[in-house]
Amino acid sequence: MNTIQNPILPGFAPDASALHVGEDYYIATSTFEWWPGIEIYHSKDLVNWEWAAAPIARRDMVPSELLGNYNSGSLWAPHLSYADGLFWLVYTDVKSSTAFKDTLNYVVTAPKITGPWSEPTLVTASGFDPALFHDDDGRHYFLNMLFDWRLENPGFAGTVIQEFDPVTRQLVGERRHFYRGTSLGVCEGPQILKKDGWYYLLCAAGGTGYLHAATVARAKTLDGPWEDSPYFPLLTARDDAANPLQKSGHACFVEIGGEWYITHICARPLTERGNCTLGRETALQKIEWTDGWPRLANGTHHPELVISAPKAAGNVRQLLDHSERVTFAPDKDLPHTFKTLRTPLTPETDYSLTARPGWLRLYGGQTLSSHHKQTLFARRWQHFAFTAKVKIDFVPQNFQQVAGLVLFYDTCNWIYAYITRDERINARTLQILRCDFKDFTYGSEAVPLPDGEISLKVCVNGAEAQFYYKADGGWQPLGDVQPADHLSDDYVETRRGRCAFTGAMVGICAQDMDAHQSHADFACFDYEEQR
Template sequence: MGKKLVNPVLRGFHPDASILKVGLDYYMATSTFEWMPGIDIYHSRDLVNWRHVASPIQTCFQLDFKGNYNSGSLWAPHLSYSEGYFWLVVTDVKTNTAFKDTLNYLFVSKDITGDWGEPLFLHASGFDPAFFHDDDGKHYLVSMLYDHRLDYERFSGLVMQEFDWHKKELVGKRQRFFKGTDLGVCEGPQLVKKDGWYYLLAAAGGTGYSHAATVSRSKYLEGPYELSPWHPFLTTKDDPDNPLQKSGHACFIEVQADEWYIAHICSRPLQKRGNCPLGRETSLQKIVWENGWPHLANGSHHPDLYVEKPSIAKQIAQKMDFSETVRFTNQDLPASFKSLRMPINRPEISLTDCPGHLRLYGRQSISSLHEQTLLARRWQHFNFIAETEMVFQPANFQQMAGLVLFYDTDNWVYLHVSFDDNQEKKYIQLEENFQNKFHYASDRIYIEKETPLILRVEVTKEVAQFSFKYPEKQSFQLVGSKLRIDGLSDDAIKSGGKLAFTGEMVGICAQDMYDHKSHADFSYFSYLEKHREKE
């Protein structure tokens, strides 16, 4: 069973966790960026095992991500509870130039699994805001201030403004209350009140290997805030051997009286300070309070892979395997499935048009920032096998469908079936795109026209091998050679000058760049951990 909690607790592409306790229930909300349904909320009774219970943003009528740039859209959420409602604050990031259009909205719901309704627009001034509900009944929106002026620093400090719950609007004057620290841009600010002090927990140092979290405090909400002697509060900048790199962006949670933890962001590189294909994940650390200041229970600012379990979880076994096999015989898709920029519930994605199958109707190309038909799930292991069975009858070369390793529209590896107009034959081929440099990674293999195909990819850390077979065959036929795929990561993409901080996905898709009428039918999709990784 193990006495220790093993980090991360949310594995693979679960960044910016906001953690909340309501009664005996714990909830965590994480970023989803350009993937829908938007914002994933998990539930736990023990802080060790987490179950997906909600994704509040389901439709384009709530928020529309079509055309948003890669790694834009839904950034760090903040989840809180007040006035008998769950409050979810999100940022829809539209642009990334000297200007930054960051549209901040509030969603509320009586029930965490219920209807979150329409968004309430708050402001467009900075990103990663959070609500603080003071014990006098007042509510405050806390956020960073972004400055587009060329002769000013982009980060212009933290601001707060009162929110009137009854009027459903920000009221009074926006007040700048914190300038930041020596670690630079201050993001994801969150306030906690304890023993008469206001504690400000914020992310700093960017999103890479210099990432960190800081703590400051004040007797007054509006400040001035003094910096903790435990500074930085959390980082691995000076600890390159730590398995939980890029640690920072954090959120406090009180389990019992005098028992506190933080949920925080982290990444696990394949090699020291190397690429992190699983993206940014969520871990937990125990903290203690000393002379009125919080710090990690291990006495340092470095996170631990193994952490003392919370008192409520001493006898709880931790789930470590997130394999799943989905057979498309139900009326709903699993919560693990995400759709790119578009709602998952739409006519192009059907579980009823071909009973026992998931039918995907091809739309725009795999490079489109608008309307793609692509469903995928997170990588949660460094070593896994993904497999699907597909029936697809393309009529021309502009119709494609298959199995894809996908980071964003500029970075993917795609095992697809299409049609050779000259040979008048169906074929399978592997194409890869790293930073918009396209090339074929295999020859064309001509295949039988009417027969279903089983498509497979086997990932072993930085290497992937694609293959296929006919259902009646025993063995798989390799497609191309083993490929280096660690370029599908934040780190590799950033090295090319692009913004990137989501995570790797594996999934199925269909394109029809002719008349949007062709379709592919999938009978199952499986994602299986290949072998137990050494923790």
């Protein structure tokens, strides 16, 4: 029997919204502060998924912009649907997280998954995790998690529903509570499936950490009453600490060839209930319908690392290695795997592929602490063990001009091997600087460098990272082993005191704290997974 190994989207791919249109399957995932926003993947068989689009790719797609947004804010939990010959995407730009949440919910449409996507319409700001439900009577509904800022209330106020006008793209009629959740607590990510005369409501429950779960309720009408499933919860690892797919929840139904599955969020800790450097990922579980209720095909509510593939997939083999070699050329776009922070970078202003053919030139920008505009390109970690390396040609004129190779979680958590100039010895130097929330420390001594090109490499293996450099000889270690597991939701949450939602990245960057006029040239970025 053909099998699928989870996760199907490894490395920082959370909040999957699955969609079936004709012979095609799509998954939309959250990107938070990373740009372009909202990743959409495509498959024909649920086994192999290829990147298809990042629809939030124009500045006007987020009218309030992401610049200045807090870490782990911005673009949360998209929902993808199809109706009236259009793809519909709803998403939230989260601007604040205190006693208040500023949650701006937008809707966009496109005739094809690759666009062009319409200008966004602001629908509401009452909560997050919005979804559209297109009923078979032609009516449309907007679902949302309502947030209550009043101090005497718990914040999460259940799920609400309101009719949606697809022409004006505005809410009509009265908003009403229609489901307040279960004993598992916080009810998020509401999605509705209509099947065999029943409305099935699939919700995320219990927060986003190790107590996360997915639950199901059903009703004959959208007005209810809603009955909770006897198979409760549908999915969780909260009572199974040894399960490799922890934090499982936030699910979505998908059908292929008469078989049913759910996509769902998960995370793989390095140790039991420990740090998850790959962030929250997307997995797949097979379900069966029993007495009109969905339940996992394995007869439990625990996710499985390996599941049976759909019969419709045939004997297709799952591709598991996401290694990538990136070369730079004037006539070649940067790969979709390269992400920037909070805003797109402008060709020939922030970077150039033409100034030095065969190299990517980065013009020094703001520091790694900036919530505004950095000159940084980074890609996800997609495996626990990998090597990333790059060649750099950089001639800094002073200590404020910096460039190098970085392991990055957010603006408060990173490990940076950087080249700069030390005027005290009149030479370039290479050193590691580490940011651990608000604590800055050096991770190595400063190494004087000869003139010319320098190669940098980092080898990540689970909780450890080792940097290396090569000048005019072989590879030399730079500093001692660095704590790679600190670049995780779990570690960052303990330091920050509130939720963190993204995942570890590796990338290249340049800063100029002087006149923003220096540049660094990078050749051939390699990301190689070790299997």
